[in-house]
Amino acid sequence: MLASLSIGIAILDSSGCVVRVNEAWRLAAAEGVFGEHHAVVGQSYLDECRRAEARGFDAARELRQGIERVLARRTRTFRSQFVSQTRDRWLEIVVDILKHEAGGAVISVADVTERRLDEKTAEATRGHTAHLGRASMMSEIASAIAGEIKQPVTAIQLNALAGATLLGAPQTDLEAVWSDSREAWQMFKDIYDYASRASGVIEHVDQHVHRQGGNGAIVDLGETCRSAVRLVEHEAALRGARIEVDIDAHAPAIAGDAIEMQQIAMSLLLNALDAVSESSERVIAIGVISRGAEVEMYVRDTGPGLSPKVRQHLFESFFTTKEGGLGMGLIIVRSIVERHRGRVIGEDAANGGAIFRVHLPVS
Ligand code: ADP
Numbered sequence: 001m002l003a004s005l006s007i008g009i010a011i012l013d014s015s016g017c018v019v020r021v022n023e024a025w026r027l028a029a030a031e032g033v034f035g036e037h038h039a040v041v042g043q044s045y046l047d048e049c050r051r052a053e054a055r056g057f058d059a060a061r062e063l064r065q066g067i068e069r070v071l072a073r074r075t076r077t078f079r080s081q082f083v084s085q086t087r088d089r090w091l092e093i094v095v096d097i098l099k100h101e102a103g104g105a106v107i108s109v110a111d112v113t114e115r116r117l118d119e120k121t122a123e124a125t126r127g128h129t130a131h132l133g134r135a136s137m138m139s140e141i142a143s144a145i146a147g148e149i150k151q152p153v154t155a156i157q158l159n160a161l162a163g164a165t166l167l168g169a170p171q172t173d174l175e176a177v178w179s180d181s182r183e184a185w186q187m188f189k190d191i192y193d194y195a196s197r198a199s200g201v202i203e204h205v206d207q208h209v210h211r212q213g214g215n216g217a218i219v220d221l222g223e224t225c226r227s228a229v230r231l232v233e234h235e236a237a238l239r240g241a242r243i244e245v246d247i248d249a250h251a252p253a254i255a256g257d258a259i260e261m262q263q264i265a266m267s268l269l270l271n272a273l274d275a276v277s278e279s280s281e282r283v284i285a286i287g288v289i290s291r292g293a294e295v296e297m298y299v300r301d302t303g304p305g306l307s308p309k310v311r312q313h314l315f316e317s318f319f320t321t322k323e324g325g326l327g328m329g330l331i332i333v334r335s336i337v338e339r340h341r342g343r344v345i346g347e348d349a350a351n352g353g354a355i356f357r358v359h360l361p362v363s
Pocket of ligand 1: 271272275301303304305306310314319320321322324325326327328329330331354
């Protein structure tokens, strides 16, 4: 059994002496991942750790102390991850009590380099997505605010203009009144000028935030879905929800920004997770369907669905029914989709719950 295991195993007696090692352990030692005498049966493994410590391999001290604690039965398990002496691998070492009346310990070592790299990539993607999320959130908020104040500022301008015109109109024969009102006229003119300036700033912000578009790369929406699912999997598990993925392998690619597409999928998935959290059945389906000149990416859930009020305001900025919600998620989704010349629809699914469909033109 030991020989067939792909993880390295060493068995130590109660004094820390190596009693037996398996093939995988020997192989790892031969590659120099631990130290030269690492796999020698009959040698004290604690001494081997000390020698590695003396060579400046700090992780060896931590490991030795862990083994000592397990041998002394002060702890059942010791677990640690460290970089190999060759500095190119990540290793996970687990030391367990050997269930034997004479005492001892079992050490297992696994190469977790791939896993750590995957985690790192996922983390970087998460970071990038979060950053992009914040950036597009800011631009959408800026744009929403710009939209909200554009109208009153324009009203101020027009009123100032009207006021000035009224004052300046040749309506009296009294030069005195006119000279009196010159000051008021100047005030109206100032109001008009200030409002014009504000309006210019708003216009500038609005144009600026909508300037950047998709970078026109080829995006496989199936991959988008799969990677978005990977990023929310943990959250889904915590909430007791299951995510089903159904990708049409023949669906063509679209042209756009892969990270932005992932952001759309993530937003819809997170909304779906929020929705199913209220239900007893917690299933989310995400998928890609080929629809002629368009590709559809959908997210369906078994939540409460969309009430008429929610449906009416769904894509409005700052509309939220959640405590602590911001109400910007869907508007960002729509703005990204529209920049990619697509459209997004939110409706009730046939069997209850909601479904959001994103249609994008084929590349
Ligand atoms: P937020 O998630 O911050 O509320 P969103 O713009 O993403 O902002 O969503 C706006 C609102 O739309 C939500 O508060 C919710 O009422 C509704 N909604 C979004 N997705 C779903 C869904 N899958 N099921 C039911 N309601 C949803």
